[in-house]
Amino acid sequence: MWIYRSSRVGGFLRSRSTLVPRPRLLATARAEPKQFSHAPYSSIITNVQWSPDSRSIYFVAQSRNGNRRLSNVFLNSTNLRTLTADDEDVVQYVITSKTLAYVAVNSARQRRYADTLRGTINRDTVAPDSVALAKILFPHEGYEPQMTELWTWARERNRHVSKTHDERPEQVIDDPFDKALSISPNGRYSVRLRTLTDVPDAWSAYEPAPNEKHLRVVPGMQADDVLFGVGFLKQFVLTDTISGKTEALVQAPVGRYLGYAANMESKWSADGQLLLLTNTFLPLDATASSGQRGPIYPCLAAVVEVSTRHVECLQHFADLVGTSNVPATKLQDARFVHTGVVLTFGDSFHTGTAILYRTEQNKWTAASPEEASRLHFHD
Amino acid sequence: MEGQGGVNTVCRDSMGSCTGTYGSERQRCLHAPWRRRESCIADLSAARYSTLEHGVVQLCAAPRSGVGGSREPRMGDSVPRRWRSFLRYRHSSGDLGYTGIGFQTSKSYSAAPLPITASEFDFSTTPVAPYTSNNAYIFPSHLQAPYTLEWNAAVQQSLGKSQALTISYVGSSGRRLLQFVTAAVALVLLATNVTGRAQHLFDARDAIEMSRFSNLNQPEEHSLISFSPDGRYFVFVTSRGVWLRTRLNPECGSTAPVAWADSFAVGRR
Numbered sequence: 001m002w003i004y005r006s007s008r009v010g011g012f013l014r015s016r017s018t019l020v021p022r023p024r025l026l027a028t029a030r031a032e033p034k035q036f037s038h039a040p041y042s043s044i045i046t047n048v049q050w051s052p053d054s055r056s057i058y059f060v061a062q063s064r065n066g067n068r069r070l071s072n073v074f075l076n077s078t079n080l081r082t083l084t085a086d087d088e089d090v091v092q093y094v095i096t097s098k099t100l101a102y103v104a105v106n107s108a109r110q111r112r113y114a115d116t117l118r119g120t121i122n123r124d125t126v127a128p129d130s131v132a133l134a135k136i137l138f139p140h141e142g143y144e145p146q147m148t149e150l151w152t153w154a155r156e157r158n159r160h161v162s163k164t165h166d167e168r169p170e171q172v173i174d175d176p177f178d179k180a181l182s183i184s185p186n187g188r189y190s191v192r193l194r195t196l197t198d199v200p201d202a203w204s205a206y207e208p209a210p211n212e213k214h215l216r217v218v219p220g221m222q223a224d225d226v227l228f229g230v231g232f233l234k235q236f237v238l239t240d241t242i243s244g245k246t247e248a249l250v251q252a253p254v255g256r257y258l259g260y261a262a263n264m265e266s267k268w269s270a271d272g273q274l275l276l277l278t279n280t281f282l283p284l285d286a287t288a289s290s291g292q293r294g295p296i297y298p299c300l301a302a303v304v305e306v307s308t309r310h311v312e313c314l315q316h317f318a319d320l321v322g323t324s325n326v327p328a329t330k331l332q333d334a335r336f337v338h339t340g341v342v343l344t345f346g347d348s349f350h351t352g353t354a355i356l357y358r359t360e361q362n363k364w365t366a367a368s369p370e371e372a373s374r375l376h377f378h379d
Numbered sequence: 380m381e382g383q384g385g386v387n388t389v390c391r392d393s394m395g396s397c398t399g400t401y402g403s404e405r406q407r408c409l410h411a412p413w414r415r416r417e418s419c420i421a422d423l424s425a426a427r428y429s430t431l432e433h434g435v436v437q438l439c440a441a442p443r444s445g446v447g448g449s450r451e452p453r454m455g456d457s458v459p460r461r462w463r464s465f466l467r468y469r470h471s472s473g474d475l476g477y478t479g480i481g482f483q484t485s486k487s488y489s490a491a492p493l494p495i496t497a498s499e500f501d502f503s504t505t506p507v508a509p510y511t512s513n514n515a516y517i518f519p520s521h522l523q524a525p526y527t528l529e530w531n532a533a534v535q536q537s538l539g540k541s542q543a544l545t546i547s548y549v550g551s552s553g554r555r556l557l558q559f560v561t562a563a564v565a566l567v568l569l570a571t572n573v574t575g576r577a578q579h580l581f582d583a584r585d586a587i588e589m590s591r592f593s594n595l596n597q598p599e600e601h602s603l604i605s606f607s608p609d610g611r612y613f614v615f616v617t618s619r620g621v622w623l624r625t626r627l628n629p630e631c632g633s634t635a636p637v638a639w640a641d642s643f644a645v646g647r648r
Contacts, residue, residue, distance in 0.1 A: 003614045006606070026614060043616040054607040057614060075612065 001027045001045055001059065003075070026057065027073045027080055034066030036174065052097045060090050067107060070100075070153075083153050091148060091172050092181045092192070099187030100153040101161075101241070105146045105172060146172045150190060152183075152241050161190070163244045170195035170232060177256055177279070180236060182266040189306070190241055191249060191266040191275065193234040197222060203233075203253065206281050207295035212259025233257050236266060236277055238306070250311055252281035255298030260317055262300065262331060269336045275304040276341055278334055279317075286311055301334045301343050303357075303364055312364050314357050315343060340367070525555040 002023035012021050033044050044062040051058065055075060060068040067089040072081045084090055084104065093102035148170060150162040180193040201219040208215040222232050234257060236249040254264050262279040269275070281298045299313040315331075333344040340358030356367040533547035604615040 001614055001616050003612055006611055006613055009613075045616045048605045048614060048616060050605060050607045052608060054609040054611065057605075059616075 001025075001048065001057070001073075003057075026075075026078070027059070027061075027071070029061035031062045031064050031066075033062060035062055035068065047093065049093070049095055051095060058093070058095055058100070060093070065107070070102060084151075084158065088151075092178070094181045094183055096183050096185060096187060098154065099183055099241075101181065101183040101187075101190045102151050102153065103148050103181060103192060104151055105148055110146055146170060148172060150192065150239055150241075150246075152187070152190075154187065161241050161244050162239060162246060170234075175256075177261065177263050179263050179265045180254075182268060182275075183241075184268050184272045184306075185270060186272055188241055188272070190239045191236055192239070193254060193264060194237045194246070195222070195232045195234050196253070199233055199253075202284055205284065205296055206253065206258060207297055209255075209259030209261075215257065215259045217253065217258065236264075236280060249275070249304060249309065250277065250280055250302075251283040255279040255281060255317065258298070260298050262317075265334065267335060270338075273306055274336070275306055276334055276336060277302050277304060277311075278331060282311055282313055300331050301341070303341060314341060314364055314366075315355075340364075525553060527551050527553045 003026045004021060004023050008021040012019075027045070029045050031044055033042065035044075045059050046061075046068070048057060048059045050056075056072055057075070058070065058072050060070050063069050063086055065086065067086060068091070069082050069086065069088070070084045070090045070093055072083055073079070083100070084102070087107045088104040089107055091103045091105060093100060095101075149160060152159050152161055178193060180191060182191045183189070198221055199217060199219050203217045204219055206217055217233065233253045235251075235253050237246050238249040239246040255262065256264055256279060258281075260279055264280065265276070265278045267276040277299075278301050279298060280302060281296065282302060284296075297317045300315040300317050302311050302313045304311045330346055331343060332346040333342075335342055337356070340356055341364070342354055342356050344354045346353075356371075357364050358367055359365075529549065529551040531547060531549040533545055535543050535545040537543040604613055606613040
């Protein structure tokens with residue numbers, strides 16, 4: 001991992017010099033890659049994130065046994081700290097100024113769990129792309145769900161937050177749309193996606209994406225023989241990082257597994273009272289009370305009041321989706337500002353449109369451009 | 380006597396003269412007037428081929444050399460008393476080095492004296508027009524063909540009337556082995572300054588995963604480039620695919636371990 005000083009690169013770009021600025025080597029990881037990768041020559045250092053104060057960098061790096069370990073390096077030193085144990089495979093992590101939360105699979109516990117599923121024969125056999133051979137040959141027999149665990153790291157200590165009986169098996173994949181993991185500003189709550197085991201009958205009313213009718217929700221237990229388990233329905237859940245209690249944040253699935261290709265994000269308001277979720281359906285009762293008729297599309301962005309779980313949609317997919325799974329106008333950014341929520345849309349021509357939403361009589365509505373200007377919002 | 384498991388046997392009598400040769404002539408060994416104790420030289424049956432990625436076929440020419448010995452029959456004697464050495468080489472049955480539209484080269488040797496000189500391995504390129512395919516293979520004009528040296532030694536000891544023990548050693552070593560390097564590996568972080576010339580900001584030895592680049596002129600879009608919240612720094616991650624090269628090379632190049640072959644007497648004494 002290399003670091004550049006932006007000012008030097010900027011100076012070079014504005015100059016006629018041919019002396020290019022040189023980077024500084026910040027951290028090095030050496031291991032034979034064992035994790036699945038979509039591209040050759042992928043680095044074993046991934047998921048680079050800066051600390052909010054710009055003083056240090058977090059990243060995950062594969063170790064010799066293939067587990068991704070969370071590490072941290074400060075800019076003013078070359079000391080590299082590894083924050084997670086060697087038997088923890090870090091799948092996702094998120095940082096705030098006070099706390100760090102991560103989702104990991106414990107390889108020792110996973111091995112015991114896998115042994116109970118299908119024994120030990122050929123367990124380690126993998127295809128060249130690192131997918132277990134058994135999963136390819138025998139999707140049902142070879143399906144090996146992984147037990148993901150939620151951890152926090154604070155005050156130099158790791159703490160297993162989620163309760164074992166709360167953990168659900170799921171197929172861990174590198175889904176670029178899954179950006180759901182977040183932690184509240186005070187570190188008390190964490191949000192992530194979790195696989196559902198029993199799907200309510202009423203959920204078949206949710207409308208799949210236009211060209212993905214086969215993805216309509218099938219009620220009942222989710223079958224293990226879904227290829228690799230990647231088609232499992234998931235929903236946003238909220239975990240109390242102190243008690244470890246986990247419960248559904250929105251009683252509805254996210255849109256991704258019904259064919260809606262958009263990021264699934266969760267973002268907290270500064271006071272920790274509101275949550276901004278993207279690409280999720282709303283609970284059916286909330287949909288009915290909003291007066292929505294016809295097919296039930298997911299919500300491109302919704303705001304949840306954490307204490308009451310009241311959820312309200314800011315923008316529906318249906319307004320953008322047309323006949324395609326991917327709307328011509330994409331949600332590029334969703335964030336809280338001091339006056340409300342700003343959704344930034346962009347199209348393939350790189351033209352962006354920012355819309356300000358603010359509460360008015362306990363209802364979220366889009367502000368007019370004039371009003372947005374008056375509220376001192378500028379994109 | 381017949382070699383097994385991909386190892387052909389050169390049979391020699393106790394005086395060191397050959398009574399059989401490689402592969403197709405090994406039947407002669409079966410009808411040779413065997414003496415009770417003899418030594419044989421085991422050899423690999425053919426030069427190995429290896430296929431690199433993207434259709435580049437690599438030939439391993441295989442001159443062979445070996446050391447063999449024979450022992451005068453003497454009861455109770457367990458140490459060879461007289462050794463003879465010989466050198467022998469054999470070219471591979473496939474001679475084609477590389478081929479493709481616009482490129483073809485080949486060279487073969489037959490009964491050439493040893494040692495093989497460096498100049499004999501300088502394959503020249505012979506472009507053949509017209510080029511009628513959309514795909515063309517382009518090699519540097521100074522490209523030197525890879526080759527593999529292989530050597531072996533074997534000692535065989537008959538055990539009783541119907542069995543023999545053969546201990547063989549087979550070694551090989553590759554030279555000038557090709558390494559397939561994706562063009563993307565050489566592409567690195569680019570920036571265009573006011574001179575309008577794109578400059579490499581980074582040393583080209585390090586690979587950066589290029590598949591996520593949507594536009595080379597907009598490297599800031601790369602997902603592995605991350606700016607600090609205050610904008611003062613940015614980091615990016617590169618990779619060196621050493622592990623890939625070490626996995627390709629053993630196809631034709633690493634020294635083989637000791638090879639063992641069992642032999643059994645066939646026929647009537």
